[in-house]
Amino acid sequence: MANETQKFLSYEGLGTYDSKIKAYIVDKADAAKTSAIAADAVVVTTDVTTEGYAKSYTFTQNGATIATVDIPKDMVVSSGKVVVNPEGQDEGTYLELTLSNATSDKVYINVGKLVDIYTAKANATQVQIAIDSATREVSATIVAGGVGSTELADGAVITAKIGDAQVTKAKLGTDVLIKPILQFSRLLPVKQTVQSLSMAQMF
Numbered sequence: 001m002a003n004e005t006q007k008f009l010s011y012e013g014l015g016t017y018d019s020k021i022k023a024y025i026v027d028k029a030d031a032a033k034t035s036a037i038a039a040d041a042v043v044v045t046t047d048v049t050t051e052g053y054a055k056s057y058t059f060t061q062n063g064a065t066i067a068t069v070d071i072p073k074d075m076v077v078s079s080g081k082v083v084v085n086p087e088g089q090d091e092g093t094y095l096e097l098t099l100s101n102a103t104s105d106k107v108y109i110n111v112g113k114l115v116d117i118y119t120a121k122a123n124a125t126q127v128q129i130a131i132d133s134a135t136r137e138v139s140a141t142i143v144a145g146g147v148g149s150t151e152l153a154d155g156a157v158i159t160a161k162i163g164d165a166q167v168t169k170a171k172l173g174t175d176v177l178i179k180p181i182l183q184f185s186r187l188l189p190v191k192q193t194v195q196s197l198s199m200a201q202m203f
Helices: 002-009 011-040 174-185
Strands: 042-045 053-061 064-072 077-084 093-099 106-110 127-131 138-142
Touching: none
Parallel strands: none
Antiparallel strands: 042 053, 053 064, 077 093, 093 106, 127 138
């Protein structure tokens, strides 16, 4: 005993003793904390359901019931299906939900009102829209004659887009016709003038 006392009285002994005390305190504190958490833990069980309800949630702490939450059957759906033109409802397609209450009440949801339905206007004057009911694809076609000079931007028609020999004499302005006539007149004898030429001779 004297040797043990002497050991703890030394500087080295005091350090060892201090470390053991600290470790002991920390260990006991952790154990107390774990025990307290376990004792205060709240457990939820659904083993017992209150009669007349769809489900009951029982909350217990330290072995004692502290609360019970009962879910009414009116709030639980037992089944659902899609029906067309159900009795007592406007014509249409509905989602029929059957509740888990004593009378198995039914709730109807008109699925047609859940989405926006669009249809293509018939006989459009410029662009005709078409919707394929099977694939849900939308296509657009320019109606013949639907695009006029008003719809075309300035400079939209360029020479490169005009096919060869696609412009008739009737479409040409007089300024376009006179220029080649003057050029042709330079090839004629001096006595023959442009005035003696008829349009028939030129074309």
